[in-house]
Amino acid sequence: MKSTARDFLISSSMFIRHFGINCRGVFKRQFSQRAPGNVSWALGMAACVGVVGIASSYGTYQYFRSYPPMDVFPPKATTPLSDLSQSPVYAAESTVQAAVKEICQLLRPDQTSVSDGELALHSDNSSNFHKPTEDERPDLVVYPESVDEVVSVVKICSKYRIPMVPYSGGTSIEGHFIPTRRGICIDVGRMNRVLELHEEDLDVVVQPGVGWQDLNAYLDEYGLMFGPDPGPGACIGGMVATNCSGTRATRYGTMKDNVIGLKVVLSDGTVIKTKNRPRKSSAGYNLTGLFVGSEGTLGIIVEATLKLAVQPENEVVAIVNFDKLSEAAQTVTELFRRGLALNAVELMDDRQMRCFAEMGASEGRKWSDKNLLLFKLGGSKNTMNDQIKIVRQICQKNGGFNMEVAADQEEKDEIWRARKVQLWTSIDWAQKMIPNAQAWPTDVAVPISKLPAVITETVNDIESNGLLTTVVGHVGDGNIHALVIFPPEKRAVAEKVVHNMVKRAIENEGTVSGEHGVGIGKREFLEQELGLEAVNTMRRLKLALDPHLLLNPDKIFQIDPHEMRIEK
Known part of the structure; x- marks a missing residue:
């Protein structure tokens, strides 16, 4: 029912209520005089009031039947999936094409694309193991160049009820930008x-399209830096949306600690x-925190105000080997307790180090095959x-x-570069070890004290199932990344051990994702981590x-009670 109709009925019922009270006094006076004319007039008025009263009562009944008073049926604070009685309703194909035409008229020809290559690029990437189906491609990719252009595109999509998927660097690995409902990809x-x-x-x-590496290159001449440092290619919009971090999170925090404010385009423009x-x-709700980590499901980030840090006056890189993971973890715990x-502070396990030793990860450097801690230490001399x-x-x-301490810039860069490219080094090693090998990256985070047991149990589980793995971690905040390496015919086994790793993290009071986000890949585990009511609360916020x-439909949690999506 439209708000104007509701307002009319409410106003009518209020009018009749007060009018009726006044009429009661009039009737009493007119009947007490017992004048025939007065009696006729009063009866006529009673008839009119009766008709209007019946109409008003019926309208009021209809209104409250659809919108019951809060003291009778209090609204829920959360939205369980079962409260959604039907699948989301989106525009028909003919309507989508009409909207596409309207958008193409709004933007320049070079700002839109329907080429197969662009549609595929904006649906998947090589690191993503949650693959789109053949028909999960956007109907159109658009490249806005201003906030106003984003708003115009969003308003058209809102008018026609067409799904929208925001996109920036395209480096995420949990299926974040798969267009499960097709629609418009806003790059x-x-x-x-x-x-x-x-x-x-x-x-x-x-x-939002600024790359973090480009930002730091810009800031370098000012002696400043941006703290978070995820994988190469990541852009600020996606970094905010997934609450990513990187190797420097121990000192400078994750994205949520480095975002001061945002400008966001909501679903209606x-x-x-x-x-x-x-x-x-x-002042008011923490709306910034609401959008950080929301993965494009609540709004499209079009501007970000970020905290900066002063570059260290001096900085060295130190490395040291350990025979046991527990020794490395204990070292980190004691260092933090000393207030350093x-x-x-990063960890690369002995499997990762064997990979480095075999692949020659750095020219001129021979790596030990034992567990390795890497430190960055800085400040005054x-x-x-x-x-x-x-x-x-x-x-x-x-x-x-x-233990080695590198102060020379070239040597520091060489050591740290090995850490930053370990994923690609591991993938090359995987191809050497297993023909046509595939590699599934994933991450979890647990309290630091539980890190050695979780890593050991995870590695044992992977290897006992006949697969290979390398493990690295932002050990300063308990965040570990495992690369599960397997032949194509063992994909189901790989999926099982990845799921075991996530469940193991939850059992150890950890999280399903330290910095990669939820996307499609970890939706079911989010409920296990936080509980159903927390996820229902997120769904309530989404609907609001x-x-x-x-x-970005279907990400983080389910929005369709009839969803039957089967991943490849």
Whole structure:
């Protein structure tokens, strides 16, 4: 029922109520005078009031039947999937084509594409093991270059009820940008400008298509840096949407710790700003936090204000080997308890190190095949030297050996580059070990104290099932990444051990994803981690901001009670 009709009925019922009270007094006076004319007039008025009252009562009944009073049927605070009685209703094909035509008239020819290559690129990537079906391709890819163009496209999609999938770097691995309902892919890659740099305030305003590596190259001449450092190719829009992090999260935090405010286009084209630039605010809801990690399901990020850090005055890279994972984990725990502000602390397990040793990950460097911790230590020279001394002492106490400290920039870059390209080195190694090998990357996070047991049990599970693996981790925050390597005919086995790893993390008070997000791949496990009611609350928020379920459908949690999607 439209709001105007509801308002009319409510107003009518209120009018009749007060009119009836007044009429009662009139009837009493007129009948008490016992004048024939007065009696006739009163009877006529009674008839009119009766008709209007019946009509009003019926209207009021109809209104409250559809919208029951809150004290009779209080609305739910959450939305279970069972409350959604039907699948989302989207535009028919003919309507979609009409919308495509309208969008193409709005933008330049080079800002839209329906080529097979572009449609495929915006549906999948080589790292994604949650593959689209043959018909899960966007109807159109658009490349807006301004906020106004994003708004115009969104308004057309909203008008015709066409799904929208935001896209930036396309590096995610959990099926985040699979167009499960087809529709329009909104690629913000051309919105790639640094809008404002506030050196004195240590913040920067950027568009969502800015790559984090490009941003740091821009900031380098100012002696500044952006903390999070995920894999190469990631862009700010997707980094915010997945709440990613990287090797420096120990010191500089994840994306949620580095986003000050956002500009977001909602599902109907409304543009909102979540916060001004101050580092702190207690004004209203934390809308910034709501959109960080929302994976494009609540709005399209079109601008981000980010915290910056000052580049370390001095920085060294230290490496040290351990025979046992438990020794490495104990070392990290003791370092944190000593209050050391480590710029980064990373783990590469002995399988990863054997891979490096066999593949020659760095020219001129021979790697030990034992578990390795990598540190970045920085600050003033005195501070840094004190840190090196403490790290050396604690590592030796816990069985560490082969400790090296690299201060030369070329040597530092060489060591850290090996860590950053370990995924590709591992994939090359996998091809060498198994013909036509496939590699499934995934991550979880657990409390640091539980890390050795989780890694050991995960590796044993993978290898006992006849598969290979390498493991690396942002050990400073308990985040581990396992690469499951398998021949194509053992995909089902690979899926089983990946699922076992996720369940194991939950059993150890961990999370299904430390920084890769949920997408499609980990929806079922999110319920196991947080409980059904928490997921139902997320669904409620989704419906509040996106009532027609247009934004990146089917990600994070299910929105279709009849969904029967079968992954390849």
